[in-house]
Amino acid sequence: MALGTIVWASPAQAAPPPMPGVSVDHGAGGCTAGFAAQGNDGSYYLMTSGHCDSHDGKEWTYGDAAPLGRISASEHEGEKRDAAIIRLDPSIGPPVGDVGGRYRVRDTLSRSQIQEGMPFCKIGAVTGETCGVVNGVQGDVVEASVYSLDGDSGSPGFVMNSDGTVSAVGLLMSSPEGDDYTTYFMLIHPLLNRWGLHILP
Known part of the structure; x- marks a missing residue:
């Protein structure tokens, strides 16, 4: 008598909670x-x-x-x-709430708190974590020397703090045509209110 192989169905796994950067x-x-x-x-x-x-x-x-x-x-x-x-x-x-599941958000920076030359990072679904510096701020838009590609739109842009936390700054908007190493972020501080x-x- 041939014995069949019994295959047990595994229970459906619940999706992990969503987080910034996915x-x-x-x-x-x-x-x-x-x-x-x-x-x-x-x-x-x-x-x-x-x-x-x-x-x-x-x-x-x-x-x-x-x-x-x-x-x-x-x-x-x-x-x-x-x-x-x-x-x-x-x-x-x-x-x-942690960015990328690893960086706790300490606070949100306003336009006046963001300075040219400040170290700046983002975590995107396509290119992951990339960092550079702030090139400037115009209106509600921050320009940073940060690498990004299509699919990274919406990425959280932040400043690392000495205690390992981050300060939230903006959402990735776009890059100039042909320049993936310059990226624009919209400030989130005005959006909160x-x-x-x-x-x-």
């Missing part, structure tokens, strides 16, 4: 999740770039196509403003 997608292209936040309404959010918003109300996913949520606010005005927030589905629970948010530590 890839997010809505079917028409991928971007990167920026800083995690909580709203005055108690909901949890992940920030990203406004140009990632296709304005079709589609659900966003992360990881292995795990449901994430939908964009609840966005703005995209050329090279001046470029930000959006994804309201997380309540079933997900709180996201991880406008959208009723605080960054998760």
Whole structure:
């Protein structure tokens, strides 16, 4: 009598909580999740770039196509403003606040606190962690000598602190045509009051 091989089905693994720096997608292209936040309404959010918003109300996913949520606010005005927030589905629970799962966010820097030459980093879904310096600030946009590629849009841009924490600065917007080593970030400090948010530590 031949003995068949018994294959036990493994239980479905729950997706790990989303965090700043992971890839997010809505079917028409991928971007990167920026800083995690909580709203005055108690909901949890992940920030990203406004140009990632296709304005079709589609659900966003992360990881292995795990449901994430939908964009609840966005703005995209050329090279001046470029930000959006994804309201997380309540079933997900709180996201991880640490950038890349390893850098705790201590605070958020305003425009006046950002100086030319300041060391600056980002964590993107495509190029990972890359660092450089701040080249300058114009309006709500920071220019930094940081490497990035398509798919890194929305990446959290930050300054490392001596205690190992980071200070949140901005969301990756774009790079000049043909220059992947210069990247623009939109400041998040003005967005927090406008959208009723605080960054998760």
